[in-house]
Amino acid sequence: MGTLLVFAQQNDWENEQVIGINKEKGHAFYIPYGTLEQAQLGYVDGSPYFLSLNGMWKFNWVKHPDLAPANFQEPATDVSYWDDIDVPSNWQLRGYGKPIYTNTVYPFEKNPPYVMGKDIPSNFTKNDLPNPVGSYRRDFEIPENWDEREVFIHFDGVQSAMYVWVNGQKVGYSEGSMTPAEFNITKYIKSGKNTLAVKVYRWSDGSYLECQDFWRLSGIYRDVFLYAVPKIHISDYFLQADFNDDFSSATIQTTLEIKKNGGKDGGQLDALLVEKGKDLNTARSLFSIPMTKVSKNGLTQTIISEVGAPKLWTAERPNLYDVFFILKSSDGNVTEVLQSNFGFREIEIKDQQLFINGKSILLKGVNRVEHDPYDGRAIGLEMMQKDIELMKQLNINTVRTSHFPNHPDWYRLCDEYGLYVVAEANVESHGMGGDKDGRLARDPRWEKAHVDRNVRSVERDKNHPSIIMWSMGNEAGSGSNFAASYQAIKAIDKTRPVHYQGDNDHADVESEMYITIGSLKRKAKSEESKPFFVCEYAHAMGNGPGSVKEYCDMFEQYPRLIGGCIWDWVDQGIARPVPGEPTKTYFAYGGDFGDRPTRWNFLMNGLTTPDRQITPKMQNVKKCYQYISLKSHDVVSGKIEVTNNYQFINLKKFDAIWELTCDGKVIQDGVIEKLDLESGCTKEVIIPFNSPDYETGAEYFLRVSFRLSKDESWAKSGYEVASEQFLIPFDVPDSKVLSLDGFGVLKFEEKGDSLILSGKLFKVCFSKKAGTITDYQFNSMNLLHTDQEAIHGVNVETPVVYWDTLTDKKVAGPQLSLYRAPTDNDLANGRGIAMKWNQFQLAHLTHQVTCLDYKQVNNKAIEVNVHMVSSTSASYHINSHTKYTVFVNGIIKVETTVEPDDKLGMLPRVGHILQMPEGFENIEYFGAGPFENYRDRMDGAYIGRYHTTTTDMEEYYARPQEMGNRSEVRWFTVTNRTGNGLMFVADSTLLNFSALHFRPTDLSKANYPYQLKARPESIITIDASHLGLGSAACGPLALREYVLKEEKMSFKYEIRPYNPSLGDKAIISRKLVPGY
Template identity: 50%
Template sequence: MKLFARLTLLVLVIPFFVKSQSQPEWENENINYINREKARNSWMPYASEEQAVTENLSLSPYYLNLNGTWKFNWVKHPDLRPVNFFQPGYDVSWWDNLEVPSCWQLKGYGIPVYTNVTYPHAAKPPYIMEPVPAEFTKHQYPNPVGSYVREFVLPEGFKDRRTLLHFAGVESAMYVWINGKKIGYSEDSRLPAEFDITKYVRSGKNTLAVEVYQWSDGSYLEDQDFWRMSGIYRDVYLLSVPGTYLRDYWLKADFVSDFSKAELTLEAGFAGFSLKEKLNLEVYLFPYGQKNEKLPDPVFSFAIDGGKTYKAPLIYKASISNPRLWSAEDPNLYQVLIVTKNKAGKVLMVQSSDFGFRKVEIKDQQLWVNGKSIKIKGVNRHDIDPTDGRAVSKASMLRDVELFKQFNINTVRTSHYPNDPYFYSLCDRYGIYVIDEANVESHGMGYGDESLGHVKSWQEAHVSRIMNMMERDKNHPSVIMWSLGNEAGPGINFEAASVALKKRDPSRPIHYERYNEVADVVSVMYPDVEWFANQGRKDDPKPFFMCEYAHAMGNAVGNLKEYWEAIYTYPRLIGGCIWDWADQGLYKEIPEKPGEYFLAYGGDFGDRPTDWNFCANGLTTADRKITPKLEEVKRIYQNAWFEESDLLNGEILVTNRNAFVNLNKYKGLWEISEDGVVIQSGEFTTDIGAGETKKLTIDYQKPELKPGREYFLNVYLQLATDEWWAKRGYTIASGQFKLPFEAGSPVLSENQQLFPLVVIDNKDIVSISGREFNVVFSRKAGTIIHWSHNGTVLLDTDLSAIHGIEPETGLIFQDTVSKARIAGPRTNVFRAPVDNDYIFGGGPGPVWQKMQLHTLSHRVKSFRVDKESDFIVRVSAEIASVSPGGFTVESHYVYTVSESGSIGVDLTVTPQDVDWMLPKLGLIMEMPEGFEKVTWLGAGPHENYRDRKTSAKIGIYSKMVQEMTEEYIRPQDMGNRSDVRWFAVTDRKGAGIQFVASELLNFSALHHLPLDLEMANHPYELEKRKETILTIDAEHLGLGGGSCGPGPMKQYSLDSSPVKLKFTMLPLDPGVNCLKETGRRP
């Protein structure tokens, strides 16, 4: 029996031994590091308390920055690498220079690859050199290796101390040598690799050599939805510490029930007990940025015996009265200084880090911070910069956090890996909750038995990545939840990781969307609103959370309001994180235009496999420009919510949705507008406690009502003082209410000098002229082909467009990209599909393309001219339209031309009955070159759609036509404005057309046809037409979230029911105040 057991053990051990011997470390899942230091919390060493308080590392003699210019060699295959480059005397003088940190693909070595699920290498773990299809980028570049070399001089202050070499981030595997001696090996691209190099460095000049592999077995756990790039992309530096030093510490707090007192626990782990002398440690704690000339009394003071070996951390406790609590709303932060002295009292090292008193718990189906239920108003964020890729600068991180605060985002999920430590420090200081996610995603292996979460040999790789993240980030108060990874399936490895993590840190809940059984919250991705709301009604002790929702790809983020109505209805629904923060676009030079760049997406570098622009899902552009999507998020996420009560008496309800802070930190402002023009304004008090709702009275005076005008009450909350992230006066919350005044219909002035209209009707055209204008209709086209007023041509058609009409059928093609098109109104049902119109290959977009809705051909069924009087002429046209794919639509136009020069347009559109959603129903027309200014009374100022307009306020706005475009990385429908009462398009002198709606309408004004937008893959490919292209719609399909999630909700969909569109076109003469004094007509 014993012999059998020994033989069995031998059989089990031999495969591992053979594998370890035959495969390099970077193809062996059982070897994740060699000689790497254990993970520790983030701290930096200084020589004095004065230095440490500044947190300015340039002052510290115990820190040496190794960023900068390195010598660099790159090969596409490991067999081609310079094998002995680390040897002393090896000549690297002829090598290239490369800045560190950086991603080598963005410096001209190989190309970046974007793929979502599909591995860019073979899916045969742990092997990385298996053959791939010929079209794969990896076929050309099997496994590039970057060899780095730099020299450094060991600072004088490092003498007779320990020296630590720290890599904050290297992708994906590396070997390290100092002065020709091999130091170690490391995987896990998103966490630090630290090595004790004390016995390898020497006084004076030293040589550091690093060999980095683009692909390794670790790449199987790094299959995130992002660009695949490589290199030393985060900071590299040396630290000097005493021979015996505090290498890791954890500050934790437990509270009495009312949080008036905390028991502060210090868990201290030491290393390097080679000294015989005793050391004394003092721990100081004071509010961040508020240290006086003299340090306060230490909260801990203790001695350690250098002659002893401490196998377990030492535990120290202290009682703290009335601690200032940390939350995202009120981020009270403390600075921690830990001073190490020898027995003579000499300071050997001062370590500096931050700490916040904060408690996280789950109870009553909710997430609680410091005894208050909170909602997660979050985003997912990739580490990405359009210029530097993964090498994100501190300035870029700061910009992100400032934007989070400005746009009411309180949570970030570090999708899908730990970020740079500096990012967590910013979240601590500015107040952002963090869901810290481990660098574990094996999406390309699926979620079945082949998923690496089920494979025992991969358990150490899973667990170590998760636990090392926890050890590094455990002191950050901003981290309120650990996430085991993303889209890596269930399995025993996640069970083991959850057990280990909960044992080590029971103070924070665990999240993992793919295996909710091992997590403390139920997490899902991209539910529809109805299903999501139903989860709120369930009697489940775990809170319900959307780790990804509202997929923000392109022109998106529809019906965000409905998600948050559900969240505030059901306490169990704790919020969600929008996917995602910023487009993952990378700058690339425009072909044949040296020095000009565009934002590239997958495939633009020739990378394969690719998922194209699926990397562009951001609320911001890649270069962090503000978008209409982000404006909507700001409005929906705001923590002051306004509702009407008794508007006639100025009463509104204000709810403070904060969990901790009073609204009295803000200044309340109100204004009354008349058709968008402010006529009254004032201030209101904002003393409303956290979680409270109060009725406020706005002390406005009822205005003198003018017929046809609308009156709105606008309210704003603005910062009363400067914050780190915005200046005083910044608007953080707002609301708008239409006042229920009965102003009556407008009284249209009678023109006392009437001039009879002259009608010339012949076979092909009908010309109607007045004293100041001429309008020409084409019988063949069934619409206006020319309109001029006081010498200004407002609409004009190239006659070749009319001559192109098929004589036998009467058909004319409208939205082609040809030079000759009809300028006047013509039926339009097409929008350039937004990314959400494609639901993983489904959705209505493919149907629109199959039907070719962009190219309707029209046949005039009837055309009639009725002269109702000497001063009014009606032109009626019945038009049948058909697309090449067979979709049909019937249109009935009635144009009413009056003596004043105005033209009424009354359109009824009856589409074919189909079982798919239509894009829009309305018309398209074109104004000649020079009409560049757009003014409107309606929702604005930013782009808005029927399911994304909560943030848009009714007002008067003006923009140039070029400013009506949006910077979507792939062109698509853009520029829509909803709830429009009137709009005007004018030239630089003020001449143009004012369109006055009888019912609310949508419009856009661009220099592109819808088909232009659809055909272009990038903005630089768009032709800027000289004409101004107008689309005017009665109905427009909502945006939804269908690029990865549900499409538009039912109330925002568009079916085949007939619609009416009615407005009046008023000619405008040049002049400063050229817009007609008219309200929305009845």
């Protein structure tokens, strides 16, 4: 009896063995031109053999493959009623379906290679949108001069899988969303109108290898074009440089693949080399070879060309050349011209280090995910240029294309501007990482897909000098498929090292991510022959990252450490209308579209904002990554040691200036003579400042700045590339004590719950039950004012005042504050230190005065002593003692000692919070600035005198959190438009402060900036100490030296009235109050 076997037809898009049908093999990216002049201009639309298909297409979208329109590929099918969609674009950002942000959780049932399973949680978006399909149609006409040529259609990027038809005939299939899909459509086209149809699937088996930490988006999101080549044409080429020992001469090895699709034998191929931007008359010939031996199977040929005195390419000096290939027919006519960027550059690993052109290189890097807040992954040239210019301005020299091949233009820009590239393949199966038996990296059925994605990445981009390392993917497990990928890469390109953090055994460098400083030091001292690369560090989510400098110091100190890449470049926010205010936009993150699963705002971890605004964390990175080191062991004499840490640039390229300041005011400045200082050299420079007339109690700082002496492609002349500030320990006379003569005597009276102290010009009121200042008037102006009903929280029997952070009216005077609105690092995705702060209700302290007394020191001063127990409903307690010394001139000296419980592990802050009435908006301070800074993120924030406003101290964070802090503050003022207000002066300990229109709990309650409602008052925080930022959202906690422990702590400061008649703020801040 026979057996009938019935096999269900497996979909191509659910078959890991089908990664393409009729798809051309990977090759170098090129555009054919008609003349040498066209190729040099590089304007693709000027090529007679290029036809862009970008623009408006007809579009149909359905949520399930079974609902996709039948026969839509037939030219006779009417699609005129379909919607229009722009190509390139992601259809979710054009109103079709939902963007989904998920990190490691697949948004479909995990059952590779299948994507249509229904065993998923009920809230997953896929339940409503099982597998959307976009059907695209457009017509095109073939130019007449394309007769007798082979015509190819090129898709730069389509996610995640597609079928292609021309004139109703199926051309092929492709998956692998981040590298080109090309099809030879010569036999499918005709003269006149042609119809192109594309069916795109949102999910496919390829999606298992595209589990990156980004928005899951779909569609034809990169360029689509046609190009035409002669019957005999250059189908691929690979340019490689080799050098003599001192790099004074080089050879170029050109490996060519010539294809023959008919046509006449004969003709010639010439290759020219010319410096980028130079006249073609300066071109030199590399070779000229006859096209007489091209069989029907094509020809592969390698030619060696010698070049004397080449200009070398590095990120610091991106000397770039054009290589032109000119193909001529047997009758001498030019049939094809190709252009390629070329840089003379050699990469070598030896002595545990990475060498480029013979110099050991330190990678000062960043990870970059392609993202546009309006267009998703359909990123345009202008945004790419903005990114690369900002990176260069921040001293970044390396970019990792995390975690997939980027748009081809990105690599061209990196060649031109000068950035080292770690070029990553489109392989990430993070969602399979916890399933040891099913990990795709070990499954032989998935080898083909792993290898193909790596090979196509290498083939497309192999000629870019900016690429110094291939990366086989990210967080995709380890196993035989990466061993095979490594071998496949090396079969193509032996000139570059290979990286893969997930499987260091099959890589040329050792790599880890989010490594601690301690572990990094152990790696640095290892005798392992491979150099060590930190592929991700300093997770920049929200208000962070901390301790970038400590990592950079390690990179500088240990040769085996070749650097690292910060995670990551840009917040991946999508612009969306503010609810209820459609004319305004905000930047949405995961879950905002009803998308599930989601990791919420875990993709908002960029150094820059979605719209590429400068942020304080960028300023910090710029300082940490600078190439010029400035130190001094005798700054009083003006002696500065300058070290050139560039590898290929002499410092004479820069102008250097200096300035001497007295309490933030420039009193001398000058220009430093051009420094002829080669790489790695150190020179002592004497800054010729004159010893100033020392002002009593003043601080003197020397600031040295190096700036571009001429325009660069990424910045104008005068742009600062490196700087340093030095405190000069001059023997300055001690500050003078303020005289209290002429102010009369200090009066006091008790009135009910209040203790009122007054002088000629001021009145200050203490609440005995609140234990703090409720009102402060100077010249009859309220500088601190509490409405009586604001003390509604005082319990008459127990004298407890509630500092209720959820109500609108507060006691105005200083109150103990230990809470900050949790940063993303504090929250650490629900596992951070903020969980304990919330558990113990640290945001909601109640204060019980256990003792309040006062004594008159003399007729010029009165001490008010407040002993208090502050506690939360979760039984967290802090004992504190604050002594207020009120002087007859209106100055109040505040001295506080706190003793907290030992339950939290670490505190967010220790200090006071107070509020000033509406209208006190203007801020001036003498401290670290001008931008926001914290104790482990203040590099580049120099001590100076800065002006800002309460409004401008607000920083943008996608999810509101702690913001606006300034460190090492000597004094600050908060004044109204007439200049009247309060001055706060540090005593023995420098202060942290912020001034915002929000309380900490206003920030912590909001999920988006648009939800913040600015209060009219100015909310002032004054901190003796503040917890470091760290990078615990994905990485280490703040380093031990930046942790704020629960231990006894004391701090002092003064509250002083200020008006312009008192004179310069710096001068009056130096005058000491009498010590009693």
